[in-house]
Amino acid sequence: MKGSAVIIGGGLGGLFTGAILSKEGMKVTVIEKNATIGGGLQSFTRFGEVFDTGMHVIGGMQEDGNIRRICRYLGISDRVHVENVNPMMIDSLYFAEDRKFYRIAQGRENFVEALAGSFPDQRQNLAAYTDALFRIVDSLDMFYLRPASDYLTVHSEDFLMAADSFIAKYIPDERLRSVLAYMNPLYGGRPGMTPAYIHALISVLYINGPSRFAGGSILFAEALRDVIVENGGEVISGDGVEHVSSADKLITGVTTRKGRKYTADYYISAIHPCTFISLLDDPSVLPKSYRTRLDMIPVSYSAFTLNLKLRPGTFRYMNWSGYYMSTYGDIWNFGRSDREWPLGFLYMTPPEIGQGEYSTKMIITAPMTWDHVKPWENSRYGHRDAGYEEWKAVCAGKLLERMEELYPHFRDCVEAVNSASPLTIRDFYGIKEGAMCGYSKDCNNMALSQVPVVTKVKNLLLTGQNCNIHGFCGVPLTAINTCEAILGRNYVIESIHRYENSRKQV
Ligand SMILES: Cc1cc2nc3c(=O)[nH]c(=O)nc-3n(C[C@H](O)[C@H](O)[C@H](O)COP(=O)(O)OP(=O)(O)OC[C@H]3O[C@@H](n4cnc5c(N)ncnc54)[C@H](O)[C@@H]3O)c2cc1C
DSSP states (O other): OOOEEEEEOOBHHHHHHHHHHHHTTOEEEEEOSSSSSBGGGOEEEETTEEEESSOSSBOSOSTTOHHHHHHHHHTOGGGOOEEEOOTTOSEEEEETTTTEEEEEOSSHHHHHHHHHHHOGGGHHHHHHHHHHHHHHHHTOGGGGTOOOOSSOOOOOTTTTSBHHHHHHHHOOOHHHHHHHTTTGGGGTOOTTTSBHHHHHHHHHHHHHOOEEESSOTHHHHHHHHHHHHHTTOEEEOSOOEEEEEEETTEEEEEEETTOOEEOOSEEEEOSOHHHHHHHBSSGGGSOHHHHHHHHHSOBOOEEEEEEEEEOTTSSBOOSSEEEEESOSTTTTOTTOTTSOSOSEEEEEOOOOTTOOSBOSEEEEEEEEOGGGGGGGTTOOTTOOOHHHHHHHHHHHHHHHHHHHHHSTTGGGGEEEEEEEOHHHHHHHHOOGGGOSSSBOOOTTOHHHHOOOSBOSSTTEEEOSTTTSOOHHHHHHHHHHHHHHHHHOTTHHHHHHHHHHHHHHHO
């Protein structure tokens, strides 16, 4: 054994970090507060249907995708059930302002051609913009699972520009700029702030081909758990960490709600850093300036979700995702609470294993700021007043009304409605303000936006969406960073390469 690690939080970050460390010979204990593991990978059953909570569209799972390669190294690739989407239309965008639809296609050339169909005079600009996206991503070794270079990486001017300025640099057409920014709600985009590299990463992931979990994202969490258990580790659920103790500038143990104590050589926080700090018996183990900094970083906006059970045989399964946008001008305004809600939303029909012609469910995710739920911010799940339920019903009604614009009589297809607000996200995952993408990044102040996985406490590391990039692709790549901070530089990347080479030889 190469030592032991206690990981606080059994979401995507905690489970991936745990799976890699246990595969590499460490004794791992993951502690999850909820009865069900997975965090954003959690699924739940309502009205007899399985709904995913925070992982609807995922990148990196194509045969040569980075996350698919990590899954092969972990030995879980065959256990992952994903459906790829229709390559000729991965996404359909609708702008209510002029009732126009746009088609987004998979693959660099198809992507350009599909949009050039709507903006013929922009073909060359679209090609230059797409090249620039791929150039930015190519400068990120980790994205391609390349060993980190010994040289200091100097990023291009595009890399750290604000995403909206980056788009504007290549695209003079105002409407096309808004169309190209359609995915910014998926990364909590803010105008003048979100760095172009975040926009490039998410765009390239989806241009390369998005996928969706079939049969529930929880199956993926369970596959990661099994890697940990099969390698001698433990994944404990339903017992959150309540205290983290320290002495002599080291973490010495954690105590759970049920009073159990766990000790290890390393402690890894896979929860929101501010939540972690609130668990420290002696916060001064971390410098005050560091704690203040973590507290000051703004978090991304949250979301309101509708989980719909559809009447059998009434709504065809969509092997693409739909985006409803109110206006072109508001495309970067999802983080503003002074605009009429909803400014837009994503709607999709999650696949079943062996999906048929019709869908039995739909998930609608609409970005929402924390301000909307402030009247109830001091309430707890299961103890909110009737006013909250009334407000949720109004929000649900607004989303269904927009869906009727796209599909007349859509309400007739809906058998039952369940909804979740930013409060649900905060209470279930322990995420500050129910942030959909963790900490918000600001290209004007990267020192404040990037949280290293190492800390001043030698045996304390961080992982999860708040360190680098959120989401299904970003969090596992950060997990590699965290593991390599313990195992050694490029250790995991080289293990992945060794595994791939041995596979090729067989
Ligand atoms: C509504 C919504 C939709 C999203 N859609 C997508 C999408 O389509 N595609 C995509 O790639 N990303 C999506 N995301 C983002 C994605 O879900 C997250 O980036 C990802 O799940 C973060 O993983 P994590 O491990 O960092 O955090 P989490 O998944 O939040 O895991 C943290 C875990 O720690 C646990 N925990 C908290 N406190 C304690 C404690 N004291 N003790 C023990 N455990 C504790 C929590 O219960 C949780 O299980 C979405 C997010 C939301 C909210």
